[in-house]
Amino acid sequence: MDDFEILLKGSSEAHGHLCPGQVIGVRMAMLGCELIGLDKPSQLPQIKSLIVYVEIDRCATDAIAFVTGARLGRRSLKLVNNGIMAATFVNLDSGKAFRIRARETSRKLVAEYAPEVADERQQQLLAYKNMPLDHLFEVQAVAVDVPYNDLPGPTRFKNECESCGVIVRDKREIYKNDQVLCRICAGDSYFKGRT
Amino acid sequence: MRSDQTSLPQFVSKKIRVEEAIGTTLAHDITEIKPGLFKGPSFRRGQRIQSEDLCHLMRLGKRHLYILDLDDDHVHEDQAVLELAQALAGPGITFGSQPNEGKLALKAVYDGLLKINVDALVAFNLLPDVMCASRHNNTPVKAGTLLAGTRAIPLAIERAALDQALKISQRNHPMIAVKSYQQVRAGLIITGSEVYDGLIEDRFETIVAGKLSAYGSTLVDRVILPDDQPRIADAVKTFIERGLDLIVTTGGMSVDPDDVTRHAIRQAGVAEIYYSSGVLPGAMFQLAYQDDIPILGIPACALYHRVTIFDLILPRLLAGEHPDNRDLAALAHGGLCLNCRTCKYPDCSFGKF
Secondary structure, eight states, rough: OOOOHHHHHHHHHHHHSSHHHHHHHHHHHHHHHHHHHHHTTSTGGGGEEEEEESSOOSSHHHHHHHHHHTTTTOEEEEEEOSOOOOEEEETTTTOEEEEEEEEEGGGGGGGHTTOOOOOOHHHHHHHHHHHHHHHEEEEEEEOOOBBBBGGGSOOOOOOOOOOOOEEEEEEEEEETEEEEEOOTTOOSSOOOOOO | OOTTSSSOOOOOEEEEGGGGGGTTTTSSSSEEEETEEEEEEEEEETTTTOHHHHHHHHHHHOOEEEEEEEOOEEHHHHHHHHHHHHHOTTOOOOOOOBBTTEEEEESSSSEEEEEEEEEHHHHHHTTTTTEEEEEOOEEEEEEOEEEEEEEEESSSEEEEHHHHHHHHHHOOOSEEEEOOOOOOOEEEEEOOOHTTTTTOOOOOHHHHHHHHTTTOOOEEEEEEEEEHHHHHHHHHHHHHHTTEEEEESSSSSSSSTTTOHHHHHHTTTOEEEEEOOOOOOOOTTTTEEEETEEEEEEEEGGGGGGSSSHHHHHHHOOOOOOOOHHHHHHHHTTBBOOOOSHHHHHHHTTTTT
């Protein structure tokens, strides 16, 4: 795996700016990969062994994706939006998994780890670089049984919506009124059509 | 299920040096003893050996291992169970990607009514070397709950036997599924002159509204009427005209002269009516349909018993089913509530068959 500063530079460019969230995300991802025994997560063959569950859709999430190579489109990045700055790193081959959560108490330690910086944002950024990992994160060994229909790889499940005919993949269909339906036709939609 | 005539598993094991073991599959458990701390298998039968395992195996004094060396006619239990689960899992069912001791658990993706093709499940279990155990058909289930477990029984199953099991599952698809509930707008007609005249306070509204909302449905209209057949019939017609999806009537289901509600439903022009069920509590239940709108007649027992026939039929109606007199009679087997001191329904025998 590349050096922290190289990863941070790349992550910030990919994300669009350098921010404390980038620092947290890069450090979290580096730690997560180390814990599950992956040193080149974004390269073959390790790219096929990793799944990352992120629990928030904010800056750190992009950094985690950059460092690990986990992507939504590759089905290796899963968003379980709990609104918590946390992520779980899963090695599909060994079954090892660790959930890493950013400690809220780390915010209070910012001045201690970057006393020379006056600007609040810059102070956070530097402090999160300097802070020992155990002050920054809480780490928990966990077990994650990734649903078979959520695994990367070829599409294993396809169903045709009996109402609109659209193909629904990966067991996202709903069985309602004796019909296999897409979520939209089943009434579980995030949008309303305009007439 | 294995018959007495079935031959023993015919996988082949091979002895290899530990250094050659990366990527191979262990044919046996390897026990580790840490004095005073731990004794148990550090490596399990069926486990694939990774590079990081070699040092550990060496430390345990292993220089050779027996590994599985399957021919093309056999499938390892972990691969077999993934194929079985894929074939068994209909809509609304998911399962993990990591078999545990050769087993996979099938779980609900969303809240709904569990549907099991019982005849097909029996046929599946009659085959050699596979099994699947499930919860009862028609059980209301929550997202994430365990519904069934399946496995291939030997460590290595014959490809032909596995294919036979897959064929049964595919021919009877979906073997196991969860039907999602419709969110209905319901109306309630509370009948009884004693309630209408204010002699006793109604308690049905709270009970019915609570049971509907537990399934995501809403009680949108309510009327209290005396035991007056024409007025009750008019209320039924009015609720139908208002476009409600489901109508519940309470009281007046017995055989006393003042119990006119079930007759009023017929007077409202409703033709499809089924009276009485094989369920206690709930024998004097009536289920009727007008233009596919269910009209339920709940007897007074629902005031006193936490769970009744109403709890058995409501989820099926909300799942879009159209139970009839045959279904009400079939509930008899398992239709006896044991009135347990602490009610565990639906995790009990009530309503299961």
